[in-house]
Amino acid sequence: MxxxxxxxxxxxxxxxxxxxxxxxxxxxxxxxxxxxxxxxxxxxxxxxxxARQGGIRARRRRDQNAVIAVLWFITQVLAWLLLDGWAARLAVLVLSILLIPVLVTVVFDRRS
Structure with missing residues (x-):
């Protein structure tokens, strides 16, 4: 044991x-x-x-910028999927880059 x-x-x-x-x-x-x-x-x-700005205007501006970025990205994806030619895709890219400030000013009334 x-x-x-x-x-x-x-x-x-x-x-x-x-x-x-x-x-x-x-x-x-x-x-x-x-x-x-x-x-x-x-x-x-x-x-x-x-540090981020913390007010309601800053939050609204961040939200608007996010909406703008998502819409721009969707536009680019649709252009690349629906358009066949490289020239058309490039034209959509250039025009969207050039028109973003105009549309932001018109839609969101930003006068900076």
Whole structure:
């Protein structure tokens, strides 16, 4: 009986040592990753946070700009899908770029 207990104790201790070795290996890898990340971030410039304007006018302008961008993108996708010639696609691209300020001023009444 005592031999069986000694064998089981030895198995438990071997399993505990194996787990400890795995844990030490994981910790060593994590430490190397942290050190590498620290060296890389020390070289990179710090990120500058730019605060957004917070009023209702700023939010409305962001929403309008998002609508303009989505409509412009949809226009380009439709032009590329529906038009066959490169000249027509290029013409739609150039005209949409040139007409965006005019349409924004007319539709949203921006006088800047």
């Amino acid at each position: 005592s031999r069986e207990r000694a064998r089981r104790r030895a198995e438990r201790e071997a399993e505990r040592e194996r787990r400890a070795a795995e844990h030490a290996l994981r910790e060593a890898r994590a430490a190397r990753r942290r050190e590498l990340r620290g060296r890389v971030t020390a070289v990179l410039p710090r990120r500058v946070r730019v």
